[in-house]
Amino acid sequence: xxxxxxxxxxxxxxxxxxxxxxxxxxxxxxxxxxxxxxxxxxxxxxxxxxxxxxxxxxxxxxxxxxxxxxxxxxxxxxxxxxxxxxxxxxxxxxxxxxxxxxxxxxxxxxxxxxxxxxxxxxxxxxxxxxxxxxxxxxxxxxxxxxxxxxxxxxxxxxxxxxxxxxxxxxxxxxxxxxxxxxxxxxxxxxxxxxxxxxxxxxxxxxxxxxxxxxxxxxxxxxxxxxxxxxxxxxxxxxxxxxxxxxxxxxxxxxxxxxxxxxxxxxxxxxxxxxxxxxxxxxxxxxxxxxxxxxxxxxxxxxxxxxxxxxxxxxxxxxxxxxxxxxxxxxxxxxxxxxxxxxxxxxxxxxxxxxxxxxxxxxxxxxxxxxxxxxxxxxxxxxxxxxxxxxxxxxx
Amino acid sequence: xxxxxxxxxxxxxxxxxxxxxxxxxxxxxxxxxxxxxxxxxxxxxxxxxxxxxxxxxxxxxxxxxxxxxxxxxxxxxxxxxxxxxxxxxxxxxxxxxxxxxxxxxxxxxxxxxxxxxxxxxxxxxxxxxxxxxxxxxxxxxxxxxxxxxxxxxxxxxxxxxxxxxxxxxxxxxxxxxxxxxxxxxxxxxxx
Numbered sequence: 001x002x003x004x005x006x007x008x009x010x011x012x013x014x015x016x017x018x019x020x021x022x023x024x025x026x027x028x029x030x031x032x033x034x035x036x037x038x039x040x041x042x043x044x045x046x047x048x049x050x051x052x053x054x055x056x057x058x059x060x061x062x063x064x065x066x067x068x069x070x071x072x073x074x075x076x077x078x079x080x081x082x083x084x085x086x087x088x089x090x091x092x093x094x095x096x097x098x099x100x101x102x103x104x105x106x107x108x109x110x111x112x113x114x115x116x117x118x119x120x121x122x123x124x125x126x127x128x129x130x131x132x133x134x135x136x137x138x139x140x141x142x143x144x145x146x147x148x149x150x151x152x153x154x155x156x157x158x159x160x161x162x163x164x165x166x167x168x169x170x171x172x173x174x175x176x177x178x179x180x181x182x183x184x185x186x187x188x189x190x191x192x193x194x195x196x197x198x199x200x201x202x203x204x205x206x207x208x209x210x211x212x213x214x215x216x217x218x219x220x221x222x223x224x225x226x227x228x229x230x231x232x233x234x235x236x237x238x239x240x241x242x243x244x245x246x247x248x249x250x251x252x253x254x255x256x257x258x259x260x261x262x263x264x265x266x267x268x269x270x271x272x273x274x275x276x277x278x279x280x281x282x283x284x285x286x287x288x289x290x291x292x293x294x295x296x297x298x299x300x301x302x303x304x305x306x307x308x309x310x311x312x313x314x315x316x317x318x319x320x321x322x323x324x325x326x327x328x329x330x331x332x333x334x335x336x337x338x339x340x341x342x343x344x345x346x347x348x349x350x351x352x353x354x355x356x357x358x359x360x361x362x363x364x365x366x367x368x369x370x371x372x373x374x375x376x377x378x379x380x381x382x383x384x385x386x387x388x389x390x391x392x393x394x395x
Numbered sequence: 396x397x398x399x400x401x402x403x404x405x406x407x408x409x410x411x412x413x414x415x416x417x418x419x420x421x422x423x424x425x426x427x428x429x430x431x432x433x434x435x436x437x438x439x440x441x442x443x444x445x446x447x448x449x450x451x452x453x454x455x456x457x458x459x460x461x462x463x464x465x466x467x468x469x470x471x472x473x474x475x476x477x478x479x480x481x482x483x484x485x486x487x488x489x490x491x492x493x494x495x496x497x498x499x500x501x502x503x504x505x506x507x508x509x510x511x512x513x514x515x516x517x518x519x520x521x522x523x524x525x526x527x528x529x530x531x532x533x534x535x536x537x538x539x540x541x542x543x544x545x546x547x548x549x550x551x552x553x554x555x556x557x558x559x560x561x562x563x564x565x566x567x568x569x570x571x572x573x574x575x576x577x578x579x580x581x582x583x584x585x586x
Contacts, residue, residue, distance in 0.1 A: 097429075097450050119450070121431075128423040132433050135448040138411045140455045148431070148448045307424040 008090030008116065008385060010041045014076060016098040017048035019301050024052045025265060025284035027095055028071075029161050030120075033378045035070045037164055040382075043089065045076035055265045083107040091385060093118045094146075109142040116385045117146040123160070123283050125315040130156035134384055147388070149381055153318055155374050158384075160287050162376040166269070170292065173273050183270050187260050188247060189224060196222035196256070198275040202231055202285055203299040207333060208346075209235035215350040217253035224256045226271065228263060272296075276357070279333075293368040295326070295360040297333055309336045319367060325353040326360055399432045400451035403576050404494045405508060405518035407439065407458040410447075414439040414458050416516055418493030422577050435493065439510055444490075461509040462518065467499050470552050475499070477507055477517065485514035495519050497557035498575060499550055519575040524584060525549055526570050528556075533563035546571070546580075 011034060015027040024046055031044045046052055049061040058068050065074045083104045088111045094100050097119050108115050119137070121129075133150040151158045173179055184194050199216075203209065209232040216223045227236055229246050236244040239257050248259040263271060268285070272278050272292035280289040281299040289296035298315065300308045312334055320326045329349055330336075374380075402408060406417050419435035429451040437444045465477035465485060474486040475496075485507050489496065495505070495517050505517045530546035543560040548571070550556055559573055561580045572581040 124424075126423070128421070128433075131421075132423070132431055132448045135433065135446060137448050137450075137453070140408075140410055140453065141412075143411060303424075310424060 008040065008382075008389070010043075010089035011091040011093065012043045012045060012089045012104075013093045013095060014098055014100050015044065015046045015095045016076075017046065017051050018096075019282050020051055021055050022282035022284045022301070023096060024048065025055055025282075026161065026287075028052070028056060028265065029163070029284070030378060031071045032069055033161070033163055033376075034382075038378065038382060040091075041072070041089075043072045043074055045074045047076045049073075049075055054262050057264060085111045088115050091116045091118065093120050095120050096122055105139075105142065105144070109139075109144050114144060116388050117144060118149050118381070118385075119146055120381075121148060121150045123151045123287070124311045125153050125318050126311060127314070130154060133157050147384070149384065151377050153315075153371065153374075157374075158380045159374040159377045160290070160371055161378065162291055162372070164376070166291055167372070170269070170273050173270060180274050183267075184274055187226065187258055188249060189258065192222070193224040193256055193258075196224045197277070199223060199225045200271050200275040200278045200280075201225050201227040203279055203281050203333075204302065205232070205234075206302070206335070207232065207279075207299050208335075210238060211346045212333075212350065213239055213255060213257070215347040216255040218347060219254045219350065219354070221354065222254050222256075224258065226258050226260050226275065228260045230262065290364075290371060291368060293365045295357065295364050297326075297330055300334055309334065312336060320363075323356060323360055323363060325349070325356045329353045396454040397457050398451060399449040399453045399455065400430065402432075402434075402455060402457070403518065403521075405516045407460055407508070407510070408436075408455040409458060410436070410455070414510075415445075416491065416493075418444070418491070420494070420576070437491070439515070460515075462506045463509070465505060465507045465517070467501060467503045467505065467517075467551060469501075477505075477514070479507075487514050487516060491516045494575075494578065496552065496555040497548075497550060497578070498523055498525065498573070499552065499555070500525070501551055503551075521576060522572050522574055522581060524570050524572050527561070527565065527567055530561065530565065530567050532566075543580075548573070 034040045053059040129150045137146040240250045278296040415436040421433040525548040527546045545558040546561040570584040
């Protein structure tokens with residue numbers, strides 16, 4: 001536990017939800033870890049309690065403030081509001097460069113000592129991040145300094161979010177066939193489906209799901225695809241021949257598709273651990289897939305001017321440099337360098353990818369260990385805050 | 396008040412009530428909220444340099460200093476000499492020119508910036524045209540629209556010769572238009 005004499009004891013985290021569950025998903029994990037593992041009193045300000053409730057059912061959507069799992073959750077309605085100096089915590093974090101209320105900034109400038117102010121940025125594997133990580137950003141007018149903190153994949157960045165017990169829990173789950181069977185059985189999987197090649201599917205609406213379903217259907221290997229309700233709705237409905245409601249299921253050729261309920265964050269890891277291949281999206285599930293040490297395909301959040309393609313390639317250059325078919329399938333899945341592929345091409349792409357599975361499994365495990373050696377983001381961030389406090393940054 | 400995304404190398408801005416000159420600006424894509432601007436700046440009061448990072452919509456007071464159109468004349472190591480229409484010469488230290496050094500060319504028109512009566516930097520036109528003096532031929536098979544290659548562009552002082560990323564179809568000896576705010580290739584100019 002991170003508790004030294006001068007360690008900050010209070011923190012406010014501001015989250016604006018743009019990407020349905022990714023933003024609040026990351027903030028919620030981060031807030032809980034700060035509170036549970038480091039003993040910090042966390043206020044999580046979030047503007048969208050409805051999205052929050054889907055990943056954390058205990059959240060009430062009509063309360064201004066509530067305590068959930070030891071974290072004070074506050075509904076962030078607007079930029080108005082007065083903040084007194086005593087309300088300013090030791091650390092203020094704006095997530096993904098969201099604008100925090102001007103009234104709070106003014107109060108921060110008046111507080112002695114000043115709070116540590118951080119902009120926690122989005123995850124990217126691009127090299128430039130190393131040169132900007134922990135750099136200061138002096139306020140143009142007020143005597144305040146903000147610092148940019150970048151999560152990342154190297155020791156020169158802030159690392160990735162990882163709870164201290166995560167790997168132990170994963171290993172325990174994966175070495176317990178009864179627990180894994182019970183977990184999958186709740187979704188209605190048969191014994192044969194549990195023994196088949198299991199795929200968890202989470203993606204944005206533009207993913208070419210139907211094309212991949214066709215490739216999976218015509219293959220020799222039985223595949224069970226588990227897809228949360230609300231994901232890839234059109235393709236799933238077309239496959240099912242009916243509504244994609246929770247519990248719906250169908251088998252065509254070698255492929256069975258099951259619609260799952262939207263899984264709370266605490267159970268999502270188990271799904272990733274139980275499957276042989278995971279399709280993930282955005283940032284939160286993308287990080288969890290890496291800690292799962294299983295092969296995965298990333299559907300990246302689309303950005304203007306195809307900036308996301310640059311980020312995808314930067315990641316693939318680090319992660320999949322020697323895995324040609326993983327690289328090709330990832331690019332095709334994200335409509336990069338290929339406008340559209342005909343069905344036979346998807347089938348060929350998939351078959352080659354599948355042949356590489358043993359190699360990709362080993363690669364995923366190596367990668368997970370490499371990431372773990374960078375330390376976890378929350379501890380790294382608090383260590384950085386310590387260095388600022390020791391250096392007299394909070395005058 | 397100007398947002399960071401509109402601040403250019405050579406601008407003087409107020410940061411924490413201190414006048415700072417922007418010597419270098421690296422623009423990088425980041426989260427959905429826009430670009431990250433990493434600036435190398437120097438205090439006009441203490442001459443001390445610093446590196447900071449900003450969001451594109453962070454707003455700054457731009458200090459309006461005296462400016463005068465000048466042309467680049469020659470390099471008198473370690474000073475760069477510019478001349479105005481009345482043939483008056485102004486010497487500017489290398490470290491104050493920042494990224495402008497990459498684009499200096501004999502006879503180039505720009506604006507000298509004055510602080511306390513002394514020329515301290517120059518501001519370049521937003522777009523300039525430069526010839527590519529070296530670039531590798533495109534590699535066959537690299538057909539994606541996103542693929543770029545290095546191209547060395549002409550300038551006045553070889554030590555500051557600079558590479559710009561250009562599309563594969565751009566060749567040695569081509570003239571290209573460059574955005575000096577972002578150091579990015581804009582288009583090729585062919586007759």
